[in-house]
Amino acid sequence: MSDRTESSDEFQFETRAIHVGQKYREETGAVIPPVFLTSTFAMGNPEGFDYTRSGNPNFRNLQETLASLESAQFATVFASGVSAITAVVSTLKSGDLVIAEENIYGCTFRLFDQVFAKFGVSIEYIDFTNLEHGQKILEKKPALVWIESPTNPSLKVLDIAAISEFCKKAGSSLVVDNTFASSFIQKPLELGADLSLLSTTKYSNGHSDCLGGVVCSNSQVWQDKMIFAQKALGLQPAPFDCWLISRGLKTQALRMERHSENALAFATFLEQNTQANFVRYPFLSSHPQHDIAKKQMRGGSGIVTADLGMDLEATKQLLSHLKLFTLAESLGGIESLVCHPASMTHASIPKQVRESVGITDSLVRFSVGIEHVDDLIDDVRAAISEVNG
Ligand SMILES: Cc1ncc(COP(=O)(O)O)c(C=O)c1O
Missing domain, CATH: 3.40.640.10 (Type I PLP-dependent aspartate aminotransferase-like (Major domain))
Known part of the structure; x- marks a missing residue:
């Protein structure tokens, strides 16, 4: 060209x-x-x-x-x-x-x-x-x-x-x-x-x-x-x-399709198979603004946020047991990352303000990468089992 x-x-x-x-x-x-x-x-x-x-x-x-x-x-x-x-x-x-x-x-x-x-x-x-x-x-x-x-x-x-x-x-x-x-x-x-x-x-x-x-x-x-x-x-x-x-x-379209596919499967797993208080993903039908998401987005993208129903200590333990999700700031890369917003990306917001907008200590943000989704689901399943003994 x-x-x-x-x-x-x-x-x-x-x-x-x-x-x-x-x-x-x-x-x-x-x-x-x-x-x-x-x-x-x-x-x-x-x-x-x-x-x-x-x-x-x-x-x-x-x-x-x-x-x-x-x-x-x-x-x-x-x-x-x-x-x-x-x-x-x-x-x-x-x-x-x-x-x-x-x-x-x-x-x-x-x-x-x-x-x-x-x-x-x-x-x-x-x-x-x-x-x-x-x-x-x-x-x-x-x-x-x-x-x-x-x-x-x-x-x-x-x-x-x-x-x-x-x-x-x-x-x-x-x-x-x-x-x-x-x-x-x-x-x-x-x-x-x-x-x-x-x-x-x-x-x-x-x-x-x-x-x-x-x-x-x-x-x-x-x-x-x-x-x-x-x-x-x-x-x-x-x-x-x-x-x-x-x-x-040059590869954004391919990546976003796979991120979206993986994240939807990952979010569905969390919602159906864990004790999570809630799982948020724009393309889950349980998302409060699911209809708007369908109207203005052509996929759900790669981020899944969940309150896994654990206290701060158990949430941090869970994060330390994950092998494929690296605990790190940032998102949107081919590799999966996990973040604890209250102590990481949103720590600069006063606790009271943070909690008033739903950023609680038990909230976890997953940046779902383009690895095989079965491996990602197995990783989080194993980490939850470790925490629950
Ligand atoms: C929604 C959003 N906007 C802006 C930024 C800032 O981007 P950068 O880290 O490239 O400065 C971030 C970083 O995480 C973000 O999540």
């Missing part, structure tokens, strides 16, 4: 993931674009590069691929998901209000609470599963509305199209953190969001070997702000990390 991608809309996701964003190969005939390990560029070069903080061929390739996969006109890449969040929030000014879903990623909460609050940005949290709360958007007309769907770690599924209607009426910009779903499973911009943000560290790269973030939009105004933030705040990624994420994206 040539480097021309203007007609890429005619191709399916799987084809675009492999063929879009593959420039800078012409001189050598390389099938895969190389890594451009250079900090600076000769003035007057035909592609207009100047300094890697504000652009590099590997950024441009990755941006082009991600924009295509998110059905966006524009994408700007950053050093991490948190850098992408920082870029968006840095566009606010003192006195601005953000209305956010009450169950958001711990570091997003920490950024709002401990960094941007100091600069006069105020945040209010609401439970977006109750759409009556959307009235608050109409009343307060916030600068930004911030949601994740599915949320980390409770896997609440929020009705992006319905929330975007409130935002349009209020003149507020809707940001959807699409990290848990991935570009393959969900397209926030098609559902009415203004920005789709991802930690590309997770399912975009998919191999747990680098960090990255992206903000996608269909707005030239937002794009200009993101390009400015990338350069002016020093939030740019490393060229090699972009190259790794570009490589990871």
Whole structure:
């Protein structure tokens, strides 16, 4: 395929993931674009590069691929998901209000609470599963509305199209953190969001070997702000990390299909064969927002959250007996991981706030990988038997 991608809309996701964003190969005939390990560029070069903080061929390739996969006109890449969040929030000014879903990623909460609050940005949290709360958007007309769907770690599924209607009426910009779903499973911009943000560290790269973030939009105004933030705040990624994420994206469709298949089987096992108080997975029919999930997601993705009905001590013991699920922060890689949100990813949220949104000591988050699912189920079955004696 040539480097021309203007007609890429005619191709399916799987084809675009492999063929879009593959420039800078012409001189050598390389099938895969190389890594451009250079900090600076000769003035007057035909592609207009100047300094890697504000652009590099590997950024441009990755941006082009991600924009295509998110059905966006524009994408700007950053050093991490948190850098992408920082870029968006840095566009606010003192006195601005953000209305956010009450169950958001711990570091997003920490950024709002401990960094941007100091600069006069105020945040209010609401439970977006109750759409009556959307009235608050109409009343307060916030600068930004911030949601994740599915949320980390409770896997609440929020009705992006319905929330975007409130935002349009209020003149507020809707940001959807699409990290848990991935570009393959969900397209926030098609559902009415203004920005789709991802930690590309997770399912975009998919191999747990680098960090990255992206903000996608269909707005030239937002794009200009993101390009400015990338350069002016020093939030740019490393060229090699972009190259790794570009490589990871080529197999995203295959990976997400297997993650979703495995996670559904794993969640069904937990629900039917253990003493769990509850098991949350968007594509389980017991999920409180299962209908919304079916409407806006093309699969359930790879995360399963469960309260396994054990006290803190027994929960921690269970985690230590797992052999295939490594106890680690992060998610979205080919290998299975397990996390205890209260003491790990969400430890930065005060205990009282954490528990009020359901992040209790017995909550466990599984990132179900693409190993054989029977092995994963056997692993958790054996660990439960060890704890129960
Ligand atoms: C939903 C969500 N958003 C953003 C981030 C931040 O991404 P990163 O770790 O790449 O900075 C994470 C990380 O776990 C996340 O789960």
